[in-house]
Amino acid sequence: MGQAIAIAFAKEGADVAILHLESEQDASYTEKRIKEIGQEVLVLKGDIGDESVAEDAIAKVITKWGTLDILVNNAGEQHYQEKIGDVTAAQLDRTFRTNVFGMFYLTKAAMPYLSTGASIINTSSITAYRGSSTLLDYSATKGAIVSFTRSFSGNQEVIDKKIRVNTVAPGPIWTPLIPATFPDKKLEKWGEDGSIARPGHPFELAPAYVYLASSDSSYVTGQTIHVNGGVVVNG
Template identity: 45%
Template sequence: MPDRPTSEDFKNAQSLPYPARQSEMDIQPQTDLKEYRAADKLRGKVALVTGADSGIGRAVALAFALEGAQVAILYNENDGDAQVTKQLVEERGGHCLVIKADVRDKAACTDAVKQTVDAYGGLNVLVNNAAFQATQDSILDISEEQLRRTLETNLFGYVFMIQAALPHLHEGDAIINTGSIVGETGNPMLVDYTASKGGIHALTKSLALQFGKLGNGVRINAVLPGPVWTPNIPGTMPLDEVQKFGHEVALGRPGQPEELAPAYVYLACQDSSFVTGTLLQVTGGKLSS
């Protein structure tokens, strides 16, 4: 088993300017899946993962590639991190299409899906993972600009990507949204972010019912991470929170991105053929009420 940093190990961690780069973090997130044992669960599939330059998205893209999928990654800002993701995929024998785009732009989402389909001949799995968060102590301090960026990235972008992808998806294909445990529990510093994640959870359940009624055979589920060590943490959270990160969960530590990836593999492959509309918590014991 790999060593996982505990909350005590973060006591000297530093904040980083937003958008934080994984390459600049003093405690590196574990995203390379060195211990992962693949089983060809996605052989012949095509997957598009948003927010995949670093963190959870990088780990998911790499796990999908290890399982045999052709992978496209979409990211918005950090070119260097995105190239590292591409390199990791290709070092393990996969192919990685890199797309720079902002999911707040509906036309960009449509184009990203088109690029993926043109490159690989189809699309089987969409992972909506791109996210934005910023902390504020009071709702009165949430600017209109922040509110729009949070909701347009975390909710509008998911809808735009689903609208673009759905015409290409068929029986047995899957959409996986990244929600959050705070969308179930709330968080006083992340009011707009928690609202957006709660919206993602409701979107997932509603579309599961809609797709079932349509009979298109497309499954849609969400993974709900607890505290996970990604660039968003030192890039957006107050320093005192960064330096005790993961202290509140039962396992006494934050999750690592590579610990989330198997949940996405499960929801993407036929092992979960009877699973839709599910909110799969991967939290280390940070439980919803």
């Protein structure tokens, strides 16, 4: 998803910084593709669950370009567990540290440098709205992201700088995370419960982020765009 989002922004003329943890091959491909498009790219590596990593990443962006117009908080992890008793303290901490703490740290570090009229776009999930019995901690983090988005969009500091804060809530998007997370028996009809009756692909999700960063969404803040193949949720 992050790769597709980064490439979509590059196609619209943005210079892009990407932050990854382990996916060297994916990061290299993304860097190469953005350069082919004709935009500048900055590749950073680190664990955004560590506040110092988030601060350093923002500092490097500002050193390179001097300004920051769009912040996309997209890092995430999930762990399939059928029983709450199998969710260890370490797993709970790890999931929240990546999905929630990382978003908070990056946003906090970015705020002094975000330009007037900038856009912050967070990644939630359909699980924030309808839950997931086997992704308890993950679903909880995604609910927290929705709440943070709604709350921060009304923060006076954000309002004063005319920054819009929104979130995208993907449904079943087919990425390497899915087969790495779910047992084979759960993958047979995975993503077929929406009216489109198939999983989505990252390139189908990325335009929602571009929209929320563009002037076309100038009257949209504190909101969630649901890209989920036709699953109707309260949101």
